[in-house]
Amino acid sequence: MGPLTAVKRRLQGVVSTRETREEYGCQSCEARFDVQYHTCPDCGSYSVERFDW
Numbered sequence: 001m002g003p004l005t006a007v008k009r010r011l012q013g014v015v016s017t018r019e020t021r022e023e024y025g026c027q028s029c030e031a032r033f034d035v036q037y038h039t040c041p042d043c044g045s046y047s048v049e050r051f052d053w
């Protein structure tokens with residue numbers, strides 16, 4: 001396996017994590033969730049909104 005293969009695998013890993021169901025995120029601390037919280041569990045912000053990719 002050459003270095004390019006390793007890079008390719010890493011890129012594919014990034015893509016696959018983006019396809020998980022983490023559709024919501026905190027606008028303040030950028031934490032991501034797969035459910036929509038009313039308040040962010042991380043920072044307590046009310047700015048948890050759905051991502052529009």
Ligand SMILES: [Zn+2]
Nearest residue numbers: 026029040043
């Ligand atoms: Zn937050």
